[in-house]
Amino acid sequence: MRRLITTNMTEIKLTVQAPTLVNRDFVKPTLCGPGPCDVWPSVNEALTKPVISPICDEHFYVLDDIRAGLKYVFQTNCDTVLALSGSGHGGMETVINNLVGPGETLLVAKRGFWCERALEMAKRYGINTITTTVPMNETFSLQQLENELRKHRPTALFIVHGDSSTGIVQNLKSVGELCQRYGTLLLVDTVVSLVGVPFFMDDWKIDAVYTSTQKAFSGPAGISPVAFSDRALNKINNRTHQPPFYFDVKLLSQQWNCYGSTRVYHHTLSSPLLWALRQCLQEVIKETLPRSWARHAATTKHFLKRVEQLSLKTFVPKPEDRLMTVTTVVLPKGYDYLQFSKYMREKYNILIFPGIGQTVGKTLRIGLMGVNSTIQVADAVADAVAGTLIALKKSSL
Numbered sequence: 497m498r499r500l501i502t503t504n505m506t507e508i509k510l511t512v513q514a515p516t517l518v519n520r521d522f523v524k525p526t527l528c529g530p531g532p533c534d535v536w537p538s539v540n541e542a543l544t545k546p547v548i549s550p551i552c553d554e555h556f557y558v559l560d561d562i563r564a565g566l567k568y569v570f571q572t573n574c575d576t577v578l579a580l581s582g583s584g585h586g587g588m589e590t591v592i593n594n595l596v597g598p599g600e601t602l603l604v605a606k607r608g609f610w611c612e613r614a615l616e617m618a619k620r621y622g623i624n625t626i627t628t629t630v631p632m633n634e635t636f637s638l639q640q641l642e643n644e645l646r647k648h649r650p651t652a653l654f655i656v657h658g659d660s661s662t663g664i665v666q667n668l669k670s671v672g673e674l675c676q677r678y679g680t681l682l683l684v685d686t687v688v689s690l691v692g693v694p695f696f697m698d699d700w701k702i703d704a705v706y707t708s709t710q711k712a713f714s715g716p717a718g719i720s721p722v723a724f725s726d727r728a729l730n731k732i733n734n735r736t737h738q739p740p741f742y743f744d745v746k747l748l749s750q751q752w753n754c755y756g757s758t759r760v761y762h763h764t765l766s767s768p769l770l771w772a773l774r775q776c777l778q779e780v781i782k783e784t785l786p787r788s789w790a791r792h793a794a795t796t797k798h799f800l801k802r803v804e805q806l807s808l809k810t811f812v813p814k815p816e817d818r819l820m821t822v823t824t825v826v827l828p829k830g831y832d833y834l835q836f837s838k839y840m841r842e843k844y845n846i847l848i849f850p851g852i853g854q855t856v857g858k859t860l861r862i863g864l865m866g867v868n869s870t871i872q873v874a875d876a877v878a879d880a881v882a883g884t885l886i887a888l889k890k891s892s893l
């Protein structure tokens with residue numbers, strides 16, 4: 497029913513009346529899934545800093561700081577380094593659509609959920625896709641990748657460094673050299689690996705990389721750091737296709753002053769997210785990358801030991817293939833993965849996830865990342881897993 501509202505002699509007919517938004521109680525769980533992960537206290541504070549205009553000096557200083565921090569975390573001296581407005585998916589879209597045009601070929605090293613996303617995106621841009629696969633809990637060998645590169649000579653190879661759907665880390669050493677030999681660009685997803693495990697963009701000759709802030713960075717989602725090599729930049733400058741305006745790295749690199757002579761408006765970046773990313777980088781700089789990698793490895797190895805003491809198996813058989821940010825654990829026969837995760841939340845207020853895509857019904861996914869990568873949190877999760885195993889045994893077996 498329409499109601500008439502009278503203000504200062506004017507009658508305004510509202511089609512939709514103001515809704516009542518109920519404030520619900522929310523007890524924040526400890527976020528130990530494959531992401532998002534809990535946020536550093538200093539990052540929470542940074543989120544409340546003032547909003548700044550996208551054309552004022554303060555804004556550009558923040559962009560400069562972020563670029564300097566990103567060069568450190570990506571380990572690159574390349575200039576085309578910036579952050580996109582959008583979550584990890586935005587980074588994925590950007591590296592694909594800036595470097596591979598319609599009718600060109602993208603080889604996807606296919607294992608796990610995120611490669612499916614890359615394939616789906618590439619198809620929407622009219623890109624030819626080909627795939628090479630391995631079993632869900634294994635990594636790609638150089639030989640397999642070389643065979644495919646030699647056969648297809650694709651424009652680009654897409655590969656996931658840290659796979660949160662399977663708990664795998666892909667060894668990337670020498671993959672970049674291989675790609676260069678066949679005239680192929682190397683595109684890498686580091687959403688769940690960067691800062692948590694070693695990554696060297698320049699040394700590994702990676703051409704395009706993206707990440708996200710809600711994983712080992714321990715920040716909020718919504719801003720996606722990306723970096724492009726000089727080889728990738730050459731492709732961007734000489735391509736004939738037009739990527740979407742919002743994700744066009746040619747335009748974005750001007751806004752981010754990547755080459756030292758442009759400070760222009762492209763779109764309004766979210767100030768809270770810029771402040772938050774700057775603070776995430778500040779945390780990594782304070783700790784240093786090698787210490788952050790060592791902390792993640794120590795925490796996850798400790799957690800794996802606790803899990804093995806419970807007679808549980810890890811989904812990834814080879815220790816060197818196990819990702820040190822997200823661990824995949826196989827439950828004994830008879831347990832239901834969804835019920836297990838729900839019980840962990842209800843009884844212990846710890847959020848972990850069951851599998852996704854191909855790993856549904858095959859594994860639990862437990863993330864010990866960023867601020868949660870500590871022995872205390874690992875022990876709390878392991879204790880809760882032990883309690884849940886006992887509690888659900890009678891009802892499941």
Ligand code: PMP
Nearest residue numbers: 583584585610658660687688708
């Ligand atoms: N790649 C990987 C490896 C991921 O784990 C995720 C998110 N879980 C994504 C991409 C997509 O990131 P987002 O949800 O931030 O868009």
